[in-house]
Amino acid sequence: MKTTLEDGVLTAYLEGEIDHDAAVNMRRQLDASVQTVKPRVLCLDFAGVGFMDSSGVGLVMGRYRMMKLLGGSLYVVRVPERIYRIFAMSGLEGLGVLR
Amino acid sequence: MKTINEMALRFPSKSCNEAFARAAVSAFIAVLDPTVGELSDLKTAVSEAVTNCVVHGYRRGAGTIFLTGKITEDRRVIVKIRDKGVGIADVKQAMEPLFTTAAEEERAGLGFAVMQSFCDKVRVSSKPGKGTTVTLEKRIADV
Numbered sequence: 001m002k003t004t005l006e007d008g009v010l011t012a013y014l015e016g017e018i019d020h021d022a023a024v025n026m027r028r029q030l031d032a033s034v035q036t037v038k039p040r041v042l043c044l045d046f047a048g049v050g051f052m053d054s055s056g057v058g059l060v061m062g063r064y065r066m067m068k069l070l071g072g073s074l075y076v077v078r079v080p081e082r083i084y085r086i087f088a089m090s091g092l093e094g095l096g097v098l099r
Numbered sequence: 100m101k102t103i104n105e106m107a108l109r110f111p112s113k114s115c116n117e118a119f120a121r122a123a124v125s126a127f128i129a130v131l132d133p134t135v136g137e138l139s140d141l142k143t144a145v146s147e148a149v150t151n152c153v154v155h156g157y158r159r160g161a162g163t164i165f166l167t168g169k170i171t172e173d174r175r176v177i178v179k180i181r182d183k184g185v186g187i188a189d190v191k192q193a194m195e196p197l198f199t200t201a202a203e204e205e206r207a208g209l210g211f212a213v214m215q216s217f218c219d220k221v222r223v224s225s226k227p228g229k230g231t232t233v234t235l236e237k238r239i240a241d242v
Contacts, residue, residue: 019121020150021114027205051121051139053146054213058205082139089196089212 008040015048047078140217156184183230
């Protein structure tokens with residue numbers, strides 16, 4: 001997973017298909033990066049995601065909680081329309097992370 | 100309605116088979132020339148149902164998942180996903196959005212809600228100790 005760090009914003013470019021199997025690995029990689037970098041903001045870029053089921057919602061919710069605990073924020077950006085529908089069902093919109 | 104094609108698969112309850120099941124169903128319905136949206140809807144629903152078998156039905160242990168597909172003359176796709184796992188005591192409760200028994204594993208509790216939203220019909224039959232069968236039905240529009 002490609003990541004960049006700029007002004008305390010750690011951006012992770014998620015790619016491919018996010019299902020239960022893939023989410024476990026992504027979670028591990030994201031948590032390791034966050035523990036090392038301790039960013040102010042974790043930004044998840046969904047532009048490269050071709051498929052996502054509700055496992056992606058769990059992934060985002062978990063990272064939201066983690067960033068809150070660390071006193072930071074989570075942003076979710078460039079979500080393809082088809083995937084956005086699943087986020088909309090989850091109530092994630094109310095958390096203000098989707099931009 | 101007359102069935103014009105059928106298939107049956109069985110595979111172990113490994114999480115890598117979630118992607119396999121989606122790909123197999125995509126290939127099976129390709130003959131109907133579905134739109135990107137229809138294909139994505141059905142793939143997402145299948146992924147949710149197979150994940151349920153892996154995470155809940157067999158509680159990550161070894162088990163076999165049975166998937167059958169049917170295409171009818173009037174372009175309906177019927178996919179059945181069955182496990183012989185622990186079963187669900189209260190199906191109604193399990194289908195409520197945000198209900199999950201695996202919160203610590205970051206399961207959002209949206210599986211059935213996604214299936215219902217992305218398919219025309221979802222049927223769930225389950226018996227504790229015997230297993231669960233999810234039937235998904237979606238009509239692919241005429242081209």
